Amino acid sequence: MNHKEVGTYWNENAAVWTRLVRAGYDVYREYLNTPAFFELLPDVGGLSGLDIGCGEGHNSRLLANRGARVTAIDIAEVFIQHATQSEEQEPLGIDYSVASAVELPFGDATFDFAVGFMSFMDIPETERVLAEACRVLKPGGFLQFSIEHPCFATPHRRNLRNTAGRTYALEVGDYFRNLQGEIAEWIFGAAPPEVKRGLRRFQTPRFTRTISQWLNLLLDRGFVLERIAEPRPTDETVQACPDLQDAQVVAYFLHIRARKPKESEVG
Ligand SMILES: C[S@@+](CC[C@H](N)C(=O)[O-])C[C@H]1O[C@@H](n2cnc3c(N)ncnc32)[C@H](O)[C@@H]1O
Numbered sequence: 001m002n003h004k005e006v007g008t009y010w011n012e013n014a015a016v017w018t019r020l021v022r023a024g025y026d027v028y029r030e031y032l033n034t035p036a037f038f039e040l041l042p043d044v045g046g047l048s049g050l051d052i053g054c055g056e057g058h059n060s061r062l063l064a065n066r067g068a069r070v071t072a073i074d075i076a077e078v079f080i081q082h083a084t085q086s087e088e089q090e091p092l093g094i095d096y097s098v099a100s101a102v103e104l105p106f107g108d109a110t111f112d113f114a115v116g117f118m119s120f121m122d123i124p125e126t127e128r129v130l131a132e133a134c135r136v137l138k139p140g141g142f143l144q145f146s147i148e149h150p151c152f153a154t155p156h157r158r159n160l161r162n163t164a165g166r167t168y169a170l171e172v173g174d175y176f177r178n179l180q181g182e183i184a185e186w187i188f189g190a191a192p193p194e195v196k197r198g199l200r201r202f203q204t205p206r207f208t209r210t211i212s213q214w215l216n217l218l219l220d221r222g223f224v225l226e227r228i229a230e231p232r233p234t235d236e237t238v239q240a241c242p243d244l245q246d247a248q249v250v251a252y253f254l255h256i257r258a259r260k261p262k263e264s265e266v267g
Pocket residue numbers: 003006007010011029052053054055056057058059073074075076079099100101102116117118119122123
């Protein structure tokens with residue numbers, strides 16, 4: 001499966017996805033992933049940034065609210081329609097367009113930074129995504145992205161729960177098998193049954209890579225690793241949103257910041 005075929009799946013998911021995330025049912029994004037991502041993010045005020053795989057634009061808007069000049073792309077037209085509609089209703093100066101991370105329609109050294117919020121692991125051509133992000137960054141610019149944690153979002157995964165329903169461990173397996181587009185069918189668990197009733201479940205093609213594959217691809221491209229995070233919800237967060245309890249047991253997400261060296265630093 002290539003990036004274009006993957007895009008057709010995401011386009012089909014986009015209308016229901018947008019409705020549910022805007023209603024707050026992507027609780028891992030709301031309570032854990034996005035706050036942790038922004039905690040790791042350097043000051044982007046006045047910088048030009050590219051959001052790769054922006055979806056309906058939630059995180060692009062947060063970047064713009066932090067003073068960045070934001071360009072945002074997604075392969076799914078329906079997501080870009082929703083993002084553009086929000087921009088028309090509340091302009092933040094974000095420039096949205098339909099494009100693939102694998103063939104970015106921007107010149108070399110265009111942006112001060114690039115980000116990918118939970119999008120890079122959905123694209124089969126991992127190496128090309130990182131190469132394209134590197135190409136459009138100015139020397140000295142940074143790339144920050146979040147992905148499902150390679151060690152815990154393995155091809156086989158099962159939550160082990162105690163009698164009270166609390167997760168106490170995760171069973172993981174098949175770590176070294178690189179999934180190449182197996183379809184996962186699911187919908188946000190936090191959405192109540194009456195909201196989910198009659199909705200088409202998402203179909204998302206899965207592509208798993210090991211942690212060494214991810215890190216070595218970045219290093220091979222010449223990136224300098226700057227910061228790594230594995231967000232864990234606090235007890236207060238779990239109290240506010242009990243669905244996140246399992247994310248205290250293992251790291252569900254991996255956040256990486258890496259820098260493209262300045263020309264004078266290339267050895
Ligand atoms: C899990 S969603 C995350 C969306 C958004 N970044 C967020 O955090 O809400 C993954 C996104 O990656 C996009 N995507 C998948 N393949 C892509 C590609 N080749 N180029 C650009 N975007 C892609 C999907 O359309 C989808 O919007």
